[in-house]
Amino acid sequence: MNIDLTDTTSSRINAELVKARRALGSPATGMVLTLVIVTDEGNHYDALKAASGASKEHPSRILVVVRRPGRSPRDRAQHRLDAELRMGSEAGSGEIVILRLHGELSSHSHSVVLPLLLPDAPVVVWWPEDAPENPYQDMLGKLAQRRITDAAATEDPVGALGLRAETYAPGDTDLSWTRITPWRSMLAASLDQKHSTLESAVVEGEEYNPSSELLALWLAERLRIPVERKISDGPGITAVRLETADGQICLDRAEGDLAELAVPGQPDRHVALQRRSTVELISEELRRLDPDEAYAEAIGYGVNKLATPDPVHPTPAATPSAGTEAQAQQQTQEQAQAQTAEAVPAKGKDAKGAGPAKKPAAKQQAPAKKSPAKGQPTAKKAAGQ
Structure with missing residues (x-):
């Protein structure tokens, strides 16, 4: 009707x-x-x-x-x-x-x-x-x-993710995050099968694909390891590689529908990892109406860290501390005071070595040298005021 x-x-x-x-x-x-x-x-x-x-x-x-x-x-x-x-x-x-x-x-x-x-x-x-x-x-x-x-529908997908991070409020979500749900589930299952120390990770995907950026951010935030973002021809996300102490865990989707999962010590196997339609994405988002905390933590971790192919996880020495800056300023002030102290005796030496013609001037300088001692109480009173 x-x-x-x-x-x-x-x-x-x-x-x-x-x-x-x-x-x-x-x-x-x-x-x-x-x-x-x-x-x-x-x-x-x-x-x-x-x-x-x-x-x-x-x-x-x-x-x-x-x-x-x-x-x-x-x-x-x-x-x-x-x-x-x-x-x-x-x-x-x-x-x-x-x-x-x-x-x-x-x-x-x-x-x-x-x-x-x-x-x-x-x-x-x-x-x-x-x-x-x-x-x-x-x-x-x-x-x-x-x-x-949906950041993928904008002209600048990565910039749109940065804007979503700045203006996030509980209840916000993006379809770029919904698209990586199968990837997150598969990677979490592979880590449950192989308990080993993680060292680093690599996410391969299209250059302006926001889902690749979010997946790299999620891995960096959850695992606290360096995550490198590499550019591929696509479509979408093509591979994720996790470097462990026992070898590499690789989830590779070269065809776009079927992916290959390789775990050290286990035979390689194929898993279904096809690109989902908008109907499936909206259906998934309507299943939960509470705030998505995992999305909030991933997008808040820092989209700007993925602007270049450098590792996502920052090193502690990258940012100078406030104490280092204070020490540098104190050293600069001490050097300036030392230069001033050296300049004052040099002037006094020139005045003493001026000769008999400048003898009256030296006599006039004598009271000036004593004047600070006499005027010291007055200076203290002024400081007390």
Whole structure:
């Protein structure tokens, strides 16, 4: 069932949803959350397709916010709300409401979305592209328990990860992190099989692949070893190598679907490690609505350390301590005082060696030498004041 509403309001949309639900013979909603998708007209189809697939596992009300601010002042002045309602077989296991906000109304999307949220149900906001700099401070982001972004969809993926690290708030996550879940699971299982001292690690992947950066950060933060980031032709992450005291643990995915796991002392075996679709990624993120602490620790470890192919784990001697700087300043002051002390006796020697012609001047200097001793109490009083 599809219902088109032109120049409508949020209250009317709610009334039409209740009416359509009764017409379909399902007065109870049976939905577990509200998924808000913030996108544009060109990308809303793919995002809605992925959300509809995820709703089969997580029945939800999907609100698609499409902003149309207009190019001219006249377009921005003509604000209105158009809506498209999809229910029944058209919406899968939930309800779909496509909201098109025209003119100035596009800047107040939170006021349109708020009355349409399911009561007493969690809210998840997903930005497939063009996420705000600070999702938590966004007006729609403040309504949600979880906020999903995708650094891979930006022009500068690594820079986007740095921005996510600076503005992180509990509830934030990124699909670049979700993509490495199979890699993290496989590496953790391989380390459980082989108990050995870890020395270093290497992560190979595409140059601007944010998932490769996050995987390297996760290994460096968890294992506290140097992690080197190497560039490969891809696709995505191609290999992870862990150097241990007993040999190298290698997880190599050269084909893109099937990976080979090599552990010292064990036969090599093939494991399924295919690249997952957006439907699978969104379904995984909707399984948990609590803050992802592992993601917070990995992204907060320092994305800037992976700007170059140098090891991620820093050495303690790389940063000078505050005590070393204080000692350097003290040595500089002592050298300056020594130079001043040497300059004063040199002047006195020249004055004594001036000869008989300068004898009166030497007599005049004599009281000057005694004057500091006489004026010393006065100096102490001044210092006491």
